[in-house]
Amino acid sequence: MRPRSGPTVEHRVLAARLRKLRQHAGVSLQAAAVALGAHPATVRRIERAETGLDAHQVRVLLERYAVSDAEAEPIMAGIAAANLPGWWHAWRDALEPWQQEVIGIESSAALVRTWHPALVPELLRTPAYEAALRRSLSADPPSLGARHLELLAERQRRIEARGAALWALIPAAALHTTVGGPAVMAEQRAALEEAAQRRHLTVQVMPLDYPPHPMTGVPALHLLRVPAPEIGDRAVLETAGARVDIIDDPAAVMDYRIRLDSACAAAPHPGSPLPGAGRPAGSP
Known part of the structure; x- marks a missing residue:
């Protein structure tokens, strides 16, 4: 994972979408964390763009939220760009x-x-x-x-x-x-x-x-x-x-x-x- 230099807007947008998808699905932080096999703080950090996006974790969360393939595809496709460091790095x-x-x-x-x-x-x-x-x-x-x-x-x-x-x-x-x-x-x-x-x-x-x-x-x-x-x-x-x-x-x-x-x-x-x-x- 790259050294942190503050999230880009692309990263913030994906993180916000994950949070809204979880809330729309009625899934708690605790339940999302169970799906990941992680602590709820991990999900919270993902949703706040405080950590890099891991493709496997994002896929697991989207499946837990019952997100359709059509809606999940652009999110998965945007992970690589969201993880790039900002120019100010x-x-x-x-x-x-x-x-x-x-x-x-x-x-x-x-x-x-x-x-x-x-x-x-x-x-x-x-x-x-x-x-x-x-x-x-x-x-x-x-x-x-x-x-x-x-x-x-x-x-x-x-x-x-x-x-x-x-x-x-x-x-x-x-x-x-x-x-x-x-x-x-x-x-x-x-x-x-x-x-x-x-x-x-x-x-x-x-x-x-x-x-x-x-x-x-x-x-x-x-x-x-x-x-x-x-x-x-x-x-x-x-x-x-x-x-x-x-x-x-x-x-x-x-x-x-x-x-x-x-x-x-x-x-x-x-x-x-x-x-x-x-x-x-x-x-x-």
């Missing part, structure tokens, strides 16, 4: 487990919405901005920092290549927080202005003199939508102390979506000039 040494999970979902997301209360969101950062930020906030060795920059560039490239929609809400404070010096900020501002003109990118900036809005005080937030009915939307909340919560509860995700929708509605229309356009970066 090459950077596994530089990733925390939560990052592997987030990138696994992000890699198939049709829509990524992002907000940061004080900085340019990660997926819109230039290499120089990200490198300077990591030097300021992280004690990681330079070699690890370089790996993170490579990974970020690949994430950005893949989102662009597959035409996924990226919608970012940025507070104007992010453009006044000097990261890396005036030259780095000038390059970052230019990159944001260019990004705002791309077809699949939406950039909104909340001016400093606007009143509080529904995202005021909310930590960095990312909403991920995957076009697969088996996988619900995810909210990724980066809280204080480097804690990250990956939220899949539909009601909680909906609450954050409504908050972000309302804040975006209160912000200047996409395509509006960035605040302070024409002023040298880093100037007061």
Whole structure:
């Protein structure tokens, strides 16, 4: 079995189908485990995509659930692809487990919405901005920092290549927080202005003199939508102390979506000039 690097969406979809088939058949975790000759925790891990899919185990479970050959065939045919490591596996040494999970979902997301209360969101950062930020906030060795920059560039490239929609809400404070010096900020501002003109990118900036809005005080937030009915939307909340919560509860995700929708509605229309356009970066 390959080293774990977080499940791909293909893996998550098959795992979710197995869970739904078990529930539809009225088979308990315990009964499914008996069919496998295993512990119920094994079935639970299979259904949560926490372990690689074994073709023999999957076949036994499908037979226990009385799944027809026509319905079982595409599931069995998809096991090999589901077990392949995600493209981010090459950077596994530089990733925390939560990052592997987030990138696994992000890699198939049709829509990524992002907000940061004080900085340019990660997926819109230039290499120089990200490198300077990591030097300021992280004690990681330079070699690890370089790996993170490579990974970020690949994430950005893949989102662009597959035409996924990226919608970012940025507070104007992010453009006044000097990261890396005036030259780095000038390059970052230019990159944001260019990004705002791309077809699949939406950039909104909340001016400093606007009143509080529904995202005021909310930590960095990312909403991920995957076009697969088996996988619900995810909210990724980066809280204080480097804690990250990956939220899949539909009601909680909906609450954050409504908050972000309302804040975006209160912000200047996409395509509006960035605040302070024409002023040298880093100037007061």
